[in-house]
Amino acid sequence: GQQLNQSPQSMFIQEGEDVSMNCTSSSIFNTWLWYKQEPGEGPVLLIALYKAGELTSNGRLTAQFGITRKDSFLNISASIPSDVGIYFCAGQLMNRDDKIIFGKGTRLHILP
Amino acid sequence: EPEVTQTPSHQVTQMGQEVILRCVPISNHLYFYWYRQILGQKVEFLVSFYNNEISEKSEIFDDQFSVERPDGSNFTLKIRSTKLEDSAMYFCASSASRGGTEAFFGQGTRLTVV
Numbered sequence: 144g145q146q147l148n149q150s151p152q153s154m155f156i157q158e159g160e161d162v163s164m165n166c167t168s169s170s171i172f173n174t175w176l177w178y179k180q181e182p183g184e185g186p187v188l189l190i191a192l193y194k195a196g197e198l199t200s201n202g203r204l205t206a207q208f209g210i211t212r213k214d215s216f217l218n219i220s221a222s223i224p225s226d227v228g229i230y231f232c233a234g235q236l237m238n239r240d241d242k243i244i245f246g247k248g249t250r251l252h253i254l255p
Numbered sequence: 256e257p258e259v260t261q262t263p264s265h266q267v268t269q270m271g272q273e274v275i276l277r278c279v280p281i282s283n284h285l286y287f288y289w290y291r292q293i294l295g296q297k298v299e300f301l302v303s304f305y306n307n308e309i310s311e312k313s314e315i316f317d318d319q320f321s322v323e324r325p326d327g328s329n330f331t332l333k334i335r336s337t338k339l340e341d342s343a344m345y346f347c348a349s350s351a352s353r354g355g356t357e358a359f360f361g362q363g364t365r366l367t368v369v
Binding site: 180188231242243245248 | 303
């Protein structure tokens with residue numbers, strides 16, 4: 144079935160560093176989403192991407208939807224302790240209106 | 256800020272028992288979803304619901320699962336005869352538009368089947 148390949152699986156970085164993570168797929172997506180999940184919480188939407196090539200920012204977060212609609216990256220600049228969590232990419236497939244598929248997540252750890 | 260609320264936050268049940276997980280979606284939303292997350296794994300789509308019927312379901316959502324919107328506010332997920340492998344976090348989500356692209360998630364119900 145369709146799946147999103149998300150990397151890296153986990154990251155250990157120093158506070159203040161920039162972070163980059165990405166997702167790829169063999170399938171074409173209509174919409175690409177980035178979520179953050181903290182322990183004991185549900186996923187929270189960070190950024191939604193709708194157009195191929197779209198580059199969108201939300202504060203220190205920047206995400207881009209690949210031209211082929213098969214990939215996306217998320218960057219976090221100047222990381223802070225509250226950035227800790229699991230970041231999931233998720234996509235809504237073309238011609239599949241309701242189903243959203245999630246990647247396996249990138250677990251971000253920030254060292255003091 | 257409006258939010259999706261789920262109850263209970265944690266449910267422990269014996270294998271073979273029926274469980275009902277409850278959700279109150281955001282009031283003006285029309286599209287409702289259930290997702291599942293087994294511990295340490297990714298979030299998996301179960302089912303979407305619109306206009307009082309299922310609009311899409313995954314292969315996980317077999318005959319043991321059912322959803323219902325019994326009144327104007329609640330959206331429930333029923334598992335008829337729970338199995339050990341049903342242990343997971345179950346998230347309800349709702350959105351104002353189709354596709355769930357800007358779906359809001361609840362905090363989840365942790366189901367433990369023993």
